[in-house]
Amino acid sequence: MRRIRLKVAYDGTSYHGWQIQKNQITIESKLNEAISDLLSTEISVIGASRTDAGVHSMGNVAVFDCESPIPAEKFAGAINARLPQDIRVLKSDEVDENWHPRKLGCRKTYEYRISTGKVQLPTKRLYSHFTYHSLNVTAMQKACDAFLGEHDFSAFCAAGSQAESMVRTIYELEVIPVSSILSDGSKTDGSAEKESTDYLLTEGDVIIRVTGNGFLYNMVRIIAGTLMDVGCGKKHPEDIPDVLKSLDRRKAGPTLPACGLMLIGYRYDCDF
Amino acid sequence: MRRIRLKVAYDGTSYHGWQIQKNQITIESKLNEAISDLLSTEISVIGASRTDAGVHSMGNVAVFDCESPIPAEKFAGAINARLPQDIRVLKSDEVDENWHPRKLGCRKTYEYRISTGKVQLPTKRLYSHFTYHSLNVTAMQKACDAFLGEHDFSAFCAAGSQAESMVRTIYELEVIPVSSILSDGSKTDGSAEKESTDYLLTEGDVIIRVTGNGFLYNMVRIIAGTLMDVGCGKKHPEDIPDVLKSLDRRKAGPTLPACGLMLIGYRYDCDF
Numbered sequence: 001m002r003r004i005r006l007k008v009a010y011d012g013t014s015y016h017g018w019q020i021q022k023n024q025i026t027i028e029s030k031l032n033e034a035i036s037d038l039l040s041t042e043i044s045v046i047g048a049s050r051t052d053a054g055v056h057s058m059g060n061v062a063v064f065d066c067e068s069p070i071p072a073e074k075f076a077g078a079i080n081a082r083l084p085q086d087i088r089v090l091k092s093d094e095v096d097e098n099w100h101p102r103k104l105g106c107r108k109t110y111e112y113r114i115s116t117g118k119v120q121l122p123t124k125r126l127y128s129h130f131t132y133h134s135l136n137v138t139a140m141q142k143a144c145d146a147f148l149g150e151h152d153f154s155a156f157c158a159a160g161s162q163a164e165s166m167v168r169t170i171y172e173l174e175v176i177p178v179s180s181i182l183s184d185g186s187k188t189d190g191s192a193e194k195e196s197t198d199y200l201l202t203e204g205d206v207i208i209r210v211t212g213n214g215f216l217y218n219m220v221r222i223i224a225g226t227l228m229d230v231g232c233g234k235k236h237p238e239d240i241p242d243v244l245k246s247l248d249r250r251k252a253g254p255t256l257p258a259c260g261l262m263l264i265g266y267r268y269d270c271d272f
Numbered sequence: 273m274r275r276i277r278l279k280v281a282y283d284g285t286s287y288h289g290w291q292i293q294k295n296q297i298t299i300e301s302k303l304n305e306a307i308s309d310l311l312s313t314e315i316s317v318i319g320a321s322r323t324d325a326g327v328h329s330m331g332n333v334a335v336f337d338c339e340s341p342i343p344a345e346k347f348a349g350a351i352n353a354r355l356p357q358d359i360r361v362l363k364s365d366e367v368d369e370n371w372h373p374r375k376l377g378c379r380k381t382y383e384y385r386i387s388t389g390k391v392q393l394p395t396k397r398l399y400s401h402f403t404y405h406s407l408n409v410t411a412m413q414k415a416c417d418a419f420l421g422e423h424d425f426s427a428f429c430a431a432g433s434q435a436e437s438m439v440r441t442i443y444e445l446e447v448i449p450v451s452s453i454l455s456d457g458s459k460t461d462g463s464a465e466k467e468s469t470d471y472l473l474t475e476g477d478v479i480i481r482v483t484g485n486g487f488l489y490n491m492v493r494i495i496a497g498t499l500m501d502v503g504c505g506k507k508h509p510e511d512i513p514d515v516l517k518s519l520d521r522r523k524a525g526p527t528l529p530a531c532g533l534m535l536i537g538y539r540y541d542c543d544f
Contacts, residue, residue, distance in 0.1 A: 009471075011394040058393060058471045076391065086394045119348065121330055122283040122358045123534075127395055127472070183455045199281075199330045199534060200399070200472045262395075262471060 011086040017053040034082035048101035054258030059265025109264040112224035116204040123199040129260035135231030140175040146240035154247035158218035178205040226253035283358040289325040306354035320373035326530030331537025381536040384496035388476040395471040401532035407503030412447040418512035426519035430490035450477040498525035
């Protein structure tokens with residue numbers, strides 16, 4: 001038996017998340033259908049991350065087992081030919097039959113994007129959360145340090161979690177102003193002649209990037225909401241240690257909407 | 273009577289273009305409905321650009337006349353409250369009652385975005401045209417000069433045009449590699465840790481930016497297709513003058529799909 005590994009990207013807008021659910025269209029169900037059709041036998045993938053409804057990915061990981069002689073790297077194209085355009089297998093390879101996408105010791109990176117301004121550009125509405133507030137990026141950046149390391153993240157976990165332990169480790173947490181991603185030449189001076197790429201990335205936007213060994217239910221969206229509260233002045237960077245210690249969900253900020261969240265990818269001992 | 277001017281952004285994916293058509297949902301019909309509802313009287317806007325089905329905008333311009341005492345700058349928010357999220361009025365002001373959005377002497381800027389790679393990221397599918405070919409940006413840039421100035425653009429006009437004259441002036445035409453827009457710090461080295469913003473703008477992508485006094489039917493999409501042919505080596509930069517002189521649509525490149533096209537904005541004598 002061979003175990004094939006897939007790197008899966010999707011626009012989550014039209015799906016009820018990753019995990020198979022009765023009477024709902026999910027990423028997992030679409031993948032199972034496509035691979036089963038390709039191999040003419042019932043296939044069920046095992047996914048790394050069960051992303052929520054509306055969350056996007058450019059690097060979820062899934063494996064499935066088969067007896068097919070198709071070369072491992074050819075699976076990506078063959079599966080894509082059977083998937084809708086908003087789900088794409090970015091690459092495929094073969095792994096040891098014991099390799100598991102949720103094995104210990106991996107690092108997982110998410111980004112949460114917040115766009116700011118007077119009016120949200122329609123081309124940004126599906127992939128960012130919009131706010132009228134201008135954000136104090138320096139304060140948000142100051143608030144990041146307190147999250148780093150191993151903590152009980154009960155204050156940052158939505159009700160309904162089935163996790164056995166609330167302890168997780170955050171390796172990196174950054175607040176990246178989009179102005180730092182754009183080169184000086186591409187920055188806008190407000191005139192019509194310099195607005196290039198503004199419809200995707202605008203100077204006032206902010207990207208929250210977090211890497212950890214795992215995340216509780218809604219944890220990234222609650223961290224993003226808490227950092228947004230700091231950016232708006234509703235909370236101060238110094239408040240974060242107390243919020244963490246409280247283990248009380250009500251002390252943290254709001255759960256921001258799914259659309260702003262993107263699973264960037266996994267890093268196992270080897271890259272994929 | 274007051275004349276109110278609107279700057280209108282939209283994601284064109286779900287619309288049959290700007291112009292009102294029987295039994296089709298268009299940007300113009302949605303705007304008319306929203307403003308008529310706001311003012312409780314039948315309102316018809318006059319638009320600057322009748323963008324095609326599927327084409328996006330972050331700067332189309334429209335005007336309408338009314339007797340309402342609402343302050344001009346308040347119209348944007350009041351109309352947005354009655355529009356779907358994929359159409360947004362970015363700002364509103366009051367202009368002279370003779371001011372017309374298609375008046376002579378304005379400059380109009382479009383961008384066409386091409387994304388390249390092995391597999392198209394789902395988050396880029398709605399706002400760019402995907403190709404497996406890697407593009408020779410230097411050749412594409414060399415090809416731009418021949419388009420500048422006043423020409424008969426018959427070779428770059430789709431059948432069905434109702435234009436009286438095929439003569440237009442192109443003021444600027446640039447091929448911008450996305451790598452030049454991203455700052456060095458944000459460029460990817462292929463690892464999972466540096467893929468930030470890749471889901472929107474990837475180094476291999478290319479933006480074609482053109483400013484002119486007006487464009488014929490499908491002209492920007494045919495220029496983009498011709499430049500893409502140059503980028504793929506199917507045409508050479510030196511071929512462009514002959515294509516233009518031929519006045520023959522068959523000599524130019526293909527009409528690229530609507531999804532990659534974005535109306536960036538208008539520049540009248542005054543900015544808006």
